[in-house]
Amino acid sequence: MAPPFLIHPIGTVRRQGDRTFIDIDPAFGDGLLGIDGFSHIVVCYWLDRSDTPEARGVLRTHPRANPSNPLTGVFATHSPRRPNPVAISLCRLMSVQGTTLEVDRIDAMDDSPVIDIKCFIPSTRFEKETVRVPDWV
Amino acid sequence: MAPPFLIHPIGTVRRQGDRTFIDIDPAFGDGLLGIDGFSHIVVCYWLDRSDTPEARGVLRTHPRANPSNPLTGVFATHSPRRPNPVAISLCRLMSVQGTTLEVDRIDAMDDSPVIDIKCFIPSTRFEKETVRVPDWV
Numbered sequence: 001m002a003p004p005f006l007i008h009p010i011g012t013v014r015r016q017g018d019r020t021f022i023d024i025d026p027a028f029g030d031g032l033l034g035i036d037g038f039s040h041i042v043v044c045y046w047l048d049r050s051d052t053p054e055a056r057g058v059l060r061t062h063p064r065a066n067p068s069n070p071l072t073g074v075f076a077t078h079s080p081r082r083p084n085p086v087a088i089s090l091c092r093l094m095s096v097q098g099t100t101l102e103v104d105r106i107d108a109m110d111d112s113p114v115i116d117i118k119c120f121i122p123s124t125r126f127e128k129e130t131v132r133v134p135d136w137v
Numbered sequence: 138m139a140p141p142f143l144i145h146p147i148g149t150v151r152r153q154g155d156r157t158f159i160d161i162d163p164a165f166g167d168g169l170l171g172i173d174g175f176s177h178i179v180v181c182y183w184l185d186r187s188d189t190p191e192a193r194g195v196l197r198t199h200p201r202a203n204p205s206n207p208l209t210g211v212f213a214t215h216s217p218r219r220p221n222p223v224a225i226s227l228c229r230l231m232s233v234q235g236t237t238l239e240v241d242r243i244d245a246m247d248d249s250p251v252i253d254i255k256c257f258i259p260s261t262r263f264e265k266e267t268v269r270v271p272d273w274v
Contacts, residue, residue, distance in 0.1 A: 004143040004144055004145050005143070005144040005145075005146075005183050005185075005188060005250070005252070006141040006142070006143065006144075007141055007142040007143075007144055007221050007223075008141050008142075008220065008221065009142075010212075010220055010221065024212075028196065028212075028220060030196035030197055030210060031196040031197070031210040031211045031212040031213075031219070031220070032210045032212055032213065033197055033208065033209055033210035033213065034207065034209040034210055034213040034271060035210060035212055035213040037213065037269075037270065037271030038213065038269065038270055038271065039266070039267065039268050039269035039270075040266075040268055041212075042225065044221075044223055044225075046142055048142075051142060059165065059167035059168040060167055060168070060170055070171065071170065072170055072171040073167060073168040073169045073170035073171055073172060074168045075147075075161075075165075075168040075169055075172055075178075075253070075254035075255065075256075076168075076169065076170065076171040076172040076174065076175060076254075076256045077255075077256060078255055078256065078258075082168070082253065083145060083147055083165060083168070083253070084144050084145065084147065084181075084252045084253050086144075086181055086223070086252065086253050088179065088181075088225060088255070090260070092266065113142070115142070115221045115223065116212070116219065116220070116221050116223050117212035118212065118214070118215055118225070119212075119213045119214060119215065119270070119274075120268070121215075121270060121274055122268045122270075123227070129176075129177075129229065130176065131176050131177055131257070131259045132174075132175065132176035133174065133175055133176075133256070133258060133259075134171060134174030134175065137256075137258055
């Protein structure tokens with residue numbers, strides 16, 4: 001078994017009333033240069049409430065916690081209970097103040113560890129390709 | 138400093154001629170149930186060639202390794218050199234054979250560790266929102 005890879009948090013999700021902030025650790029602040037040139041960012045965060053051996057052992061689930069949805073492999077869902085509890089959200093970047101980003105919304109719970117931020121560059125592929133999803137979606 | 142989070146690979150990228158496969162570790166095969174209902178998947182993989190203290194310490198870079206692009210924070214790029222070398226690719230799922238997925242293409246190098254697969258569910262938000270990117274894109 002290969003040794004695990006190590007993820008170090010770079011920041012934290014902070015919910016304040018109906019606003020959502022991402023506080024980047026000032027040690028990583030240099031990594032934000034130019035981010036205000038983008039309207040949208042991809043936020044990768046850690047589902048720390050699902051970082052337990054039990055939750056990480058789940059391989060099948062009923063999507064959206066709805067028992068009437070068919071039993072589905074976690075890799076065919078966005079379930080937080082999965083072997084590596086990484087989550088990805090596409091967010092509109094509202095403002096940048098120092099090392100604090102304000103975003104429009106995110107599914108993350110308050111205080112979730114942020115592990116990466118990437119710029120969002122739109123693709124033209126979906127203008128040409130048809131996207132297909134199963135009925136439960 | 139909080140302890141790091143641990144990522145365990147769930148599979149591997151395999152390039153074969155001009156085709157690209159993702160071999161999921163059979164121990165995680167149950168997680169694929171129903172994935173063939175989706176035309177596209179999100180593949181998260183580990184940039185293992187950038188998993189060095191030096192590469193993980195890079196916070197600013199010239200995007201696309203082009204010195205004429207402005208110096209930019211890594212969180213405003215897709216650079217492989219970043220604190221947590223996680224990469225995300227949206228792929229068309231061509232076929233599923235046992236625990237092997239064939240995808241149309243992926244930026245990943247051969248033998249890159251795969252850390253998560255998620256179904257792709259299109260969003261309607263970009264029909265309503267304007268996406269803005271800086272000149273270097």
